[in-house]
Amino acid sequence: MSKFNIPIARTSLSDEEISSVLEPLKSGWLVQGPLVEDFQNKWSKFTGSKNSIAVTSCTSALHLSLASLGFKEGDEAIVPAFTWISTANVVEHLGGRVEFCDIDLDTFNIDINKIEEKITHKTKAILPVHLFGLSADMDPILEIAKKYNLWVVEDAACGFGSFYKGKHVGTLGDTGCFSFHPRKAITTGEGGMITTHSDSIASKLRCLRDHGAELSDLQRHLGPRPYLLSNHPEAGYNQRMTDIQAALGSMQMNRADEIIKERKSIAKIYDEEFKNLSFLQIPKESEGYSHGYQSYPCLFMPDEVKENNIDETNSKRNKWMEKLALEGISTRPATHAVHMLEYYSKKYGIKPEDFPNSHAANNCSISFPLFHGLKIDEQSYVIEKVLEFKN
Numbered sequence: 500m501s502k503f504n505i506p507i508a509r510t511s512l513s514d515e516e517i518s519s520v521l522e523p524l525k526s527g528w529l530v531q532g533p534l535v536e537d538f539q540n541k542w543s544k545f546t547g548s549k550n551s552i553a554v555t556s557c558t559s560a561l562h563l564s565l566a567s568l569g570f571k572e573g574d575e576a577i578v579p580a581f582t583w584i585s586t587a588n589v590v591e592h593l594g595g596r597v598e599f600c601d602i603d604l605d606t607f608n609i610d611i612n613k614i615e616e617k618i619t620h621k622t623k624a625i626l627p628v629h630l631f632g633l634s635a636d637m638d639p640i641l642e643i644a645k646k647y648n649l650w651v652v653e654d655a656a657c658g659f660g661s662f663y664k665g666k667h668v669g670t671l672g673d674t675g676c677f678s679f680h681p682r683k684a685i686t687t688g689e690g691g692m693i694t695t696h697s698d699s700i701a702s703k704l705r706c707l708r709d710h711g712a713e714l715s716d717l718q719r720h721l722g723p724r725p726y727l728l729s730n731h732p733e734a735g736y737n738q739r740m741t742d743i744q745a746a747l748g749s750m751q752m753n754r755a756d757e758i759i760k761e762r763k764s765i766a767k768i769y770d771e772e773f774k775n776l777s778f779l780q781i782p783k784e785s786e787g788y789s790h791g792y793q794s795y796p797c798l799f800m801p802d803e804v805k806e807n808n809i810d811e812t813n814s815k816r817n818k819w820m821e822k823l824a825l826e827g828i829s830t831r832p833a834t835h836a837v838h839m840l841e842y843y844s845k846k847y848g849i850k851p852e853d854f855p856n857s858h859a860a861n862n863c864s865i866s867f868p869l870f871h872g873l874k875i876d877e878q879s880y881v882i883e884k885v886l887e888f889k890n
């Protein structure tokens with residue numbers, strides 16, 4: 500048995516947060532009611548977005564965003580090849596074609612110099628991802644989008660507490676999509692939020708998440724004729740958040756600053772200890788960026804990462820991960836390269852080396868435990884074991 504057993508992430512909710520879910524259970528209003536309203540208001544205030552629309556997950560947020568903008572069968576969307584699979588899946592769900600774009604290995608985010616060459620007359624949207632809490636380089640992305648008249652749907656699943664030139668991520672494009680999965684900084688179990696400055700996109704989103712209804716149940720119940728059903732101008736979806744989830748989310752928003760501060764301070768301790776290690780590239784936080792540290796993704800590079808040694812480095816990394824696991828420390832690849840997953844590699848006939856940086860990130864990245872409530876002695880133990888690595 501090892502001294503510790505440290506997971507990659509651990510949910511830590513206060514007693515007050517846990518008991519907050521009893522309120523809707525006792526009131527009897529369970530789905531998209533006053534507590535969803537409350538959570539959305541706090542989200543708008545915190546991010547500086549004009550509108551926030553709570554949904555069932557970030558995946559449904561991305562899906563509804565594209566649907567609300569009018570993305571349809573045959574349209575193309577540009578998606579970084581290194582991201583969680585759902586950024587690409589939502590394009591498929593709407594009958595579109597995914598155009599993968601390689602990433603920058605320094606940031607794990609979309610390589611802004613490779614976007615323009617992916618644009619065709621069918622391209623309708625760019626989906627930049629603020630991976631692991633670091634904003635994508637949004638100014639050039641917004642410039643390209645303007646030049647070619649493309650929508651920008653930000654995948655800000657990991658973006659809570661992440662800022663780009665002073666603005667919260669998710670407020671820069673047409674819409675921003677957040678996740679409340681337990682691996683993210685704020686959790687409602689499953690859950691998501693869409694932010695948008697546009698009132699017309701917002702009302703389309705509200706309609707689409709609620710079976711295409713003109714009025715929500717709450718609006719109807721509080722309105723003059725609660726006994727009549729709403730009109731349905733759209734064939735919508737059911738992507739409503741429950742008030743049980745919203746109670747949890749809303750309570751966590753009361754300590755939003757504290758949660759972000761703690762994640763940053765854990766990351767800074769790792770930075771200090773790991774910055775001079777030749778075998779690890781630590782997360783970057785350049786001028787103008789404020790990292791939210793959804794996780795702490797590094798590039799493992801006992802040798803310089805080159806196309807011809809990616810597989811060798813991969814087996815060294817996996818051996819090291821196994822050793823750390825035996826010592827009670829959970830690590831993970833930062834995420835996966837979507838173009839290497841079976842569905843996409845088969846359907847589009849793509850090879851790993853077609854997107855070399857995403858391939859390298861898939862095979863050579865490693866994330867270390869970082870979560871609210873990680874104890875000092877736990878982090879010291881992780882650091883001690885990482886420093887013991889020998890090539």
Ligand SMILES: *Cc1c(COP(=O)(O)O)cnc(C)c1O
Pocket residue numbers: 555556557558559582583585586628630654656657677678679680690691
């Ligand atoms: C977590 C994550 C998602 C999916 O979020 P869900 O809420 O689980 O649907 C999408 N994109 C990225 C980049 C993520 O990290």
